Amino acid sequence: MPNQSYPWSMYRGLWSILPPAPTGDYLRGKVVVITGANSGVGLEATKQLAGASPEQLILAVRAIDQGEKILKDLQKTYPAVKGRVVPLDLTDLGSIKAFAKTMEEFGRVDLLINNAGINPNFGEGPYKSTKDGYERVFQTNVLAPLLTTILLVPLLRKSDDPRILFSGSDTHAQAPSDRVQRAIDNGQSVVAAYNDEETYYNPTRYYESKFLLQMITRSLINSLPDMSIINVNPGLAMTNLGRDFRFGLSFKTAYEIGWFVVNARSASKAARNLTSAAAWKGGSQDYWSECVPTPSENLYMYSGKGVKATSVFYQEMLEEIEKISPGCLGAAKLS
Ligand SMILES: NC(=O)c1ccc[n+]([C@@H]2O[C@H](COP(=O)([O-])OP(=O)(O)OC[C@H]3O[C@@H](n4cnc5c(N)ncnc54)[C@H](OP(=O)(O)O)[C@@H]3O)[C@@H](O)[C@H]2O)c1
Numbered sequence: 001m002p003n004q005s006y007p008w009s010m011y012r013g014l015w016s017i018l019p020p021a022p023t024g025d026y027l028r029g030k031v032v033v034i035t036g037a038n039s040g041v042g043l044e045a046t047k048q049l050a051g052a053s054p055e056q057l058i059l060a061v062r063a064i065d066q067g068e069k070i071l072k073d074l075q076k077t078y079p080a081v082k083g084r085v086v087p088l089d090l091t092d093l094g095s096i097k098a099f100a101k102t103m104e105e106f107g108r109v110d111l112l113i114n115n116a117g118i119n120p121n122f123g124e125g126p127y128k129s130t131k132d133g134y135e136r137v138f139q140t141n142v143l144a145p146l147l148t149t150i151l152l153v154p155l156l157r158k159s160d161d162p163r164i165l166f167s168g169s170d171t172h173a174q175a176p177s178d179r180v181q182r183a184i185d186n187g188q189s190v191v192a193a194y195n196d197e198e199t200y201y202n203p204t205r206y207y208e209s210k211f212l213l214q215m216i217t218r219s220l221i222n223s224l225p226d227m228s229i230i231n232v233n234p235g236l237a238m239t240n241l242g243r244d245f246r247f248g249l250s251f252k253t254a255y256e257i258g259w260f261v262v263n264a265r266s267a268s269k270a271a272r273n274l275t276s277a278a279a280w281k282g283g284s285q286d287y288w289s290e291c292v293p294t295p296s297e298n299l300y301m302y303s304g305k306g307v308k309a310t311s312v313f314y315q316e317m318l319e320e321i322e323k324i325s326p327g328c329l330g331a332a333k334l335s
Pocket residue numbers: 035036037038039040041042061062063088089090091092115116117118140167168169170233234235236237238239240241242
């Protein structure tokens with residue numbers, strides 16, 4: 001059964017006072033890549049990162065004109081910041097491979113922020129497939145950030161302090177685990193279970209995608225012990241993430257919209273979670289919330305079943321991306 005109760009951290013996030021964004025030039029000399037830099041949390045994080053004097057700030061977006069305008073505006077405030085807008089569409093695996101190839105021109109990557117993501121709605125909604133044949137939310141929020149990361153590992157290894165961030169979500173604690181568990185109990189493919197149109201359930205798909213991203217983060221921390229890897233919860237924030245939401249008129253939806261407007265933090269505050277993690281010197285953390293390392297509230301993931309599911313899912317995902325980009329695992333030299 002779906003676990004629909006809100007995680008405690010969501011309430012904590014409503015009341016806590018976040019520390020200010022980190023200051024100083026903690027990114028001096030660094031090549032920084034951020035996906036989804038043109039909107040919401042990603043846009044505000046990009047502004048904060050620009051103030052930390054990176055050597056190169058790469059805006060990985062699909063809205064190229066918007067990205068160019070953002071970069072130009074940033075350079076008015078920070079004239080020393082060099083940057084580039086590089087096309088990246090996570091619903092197109094060919095675009096991810098082309099993006100990784102383009103990044104070779106920069107010689108290395110010091111900080112990769114996998115921030116871009118979508119939310120298909122917390123209510124009913126149709127199954128949508130990408131042209132690559134995966135369920136759209138699964139590809140955008142789970143498969144694509146893993147593939148982007150693995151393809152960039154050789155460039156990250158050229159850094160003397162490689163760092164990878166993922167924009168996760170506290171809603172991962174609300175995700176039902178029955179889909180992954182059923183697949184494992186029945187000896188079936190977990191990847192296939194999350195891409196199955198017949199059993200697709202839209203209301204929990206966003207939670208599930210962030211839950212799977214938690215599994216990926218935990219696994220990558222073991223596979224890449226030479227890198228600092230953090231799954232960051234920006235917290236409930238006013239952004240364009242609800243662009244796909246379709247609301248019917250009811251007292252319940254009016255209440256929920258009102259609750260969100262009253263409680264959501266600004267995108268700029270939410271972005272401090274990403275920039276505080278970018279400036280953190282304490283190594284990998286599987287979950288980061290309210291600008292500090294935080295234990296995940298998803299209890300399943302600590303259980304024996306959850307640990308096994310994490311391992312099975314991750315192995316399947318590695319096989320999947322090796323099929324997508326043959327040779328990428330050998331190049332990444334995972335432990
Ligand atoms: N807002 C919240 O309450 C909240 C809470 C927890 C976690 N998060 C996470 O924070 C991250 C940023 O979301 P946000 O709230 O800032 O939402 P947002 O304003 O909608 O920004 C999402 C970003 O992702 C990009 N994106 C979406 N699909 C893409 C694709 N196929 N290829 C490339 N880029 C794509 C969007 O680009 P386009 O403009 O081209 O669509 C946009 O830049 C997401 O991972 C989200 O899950 C948000």
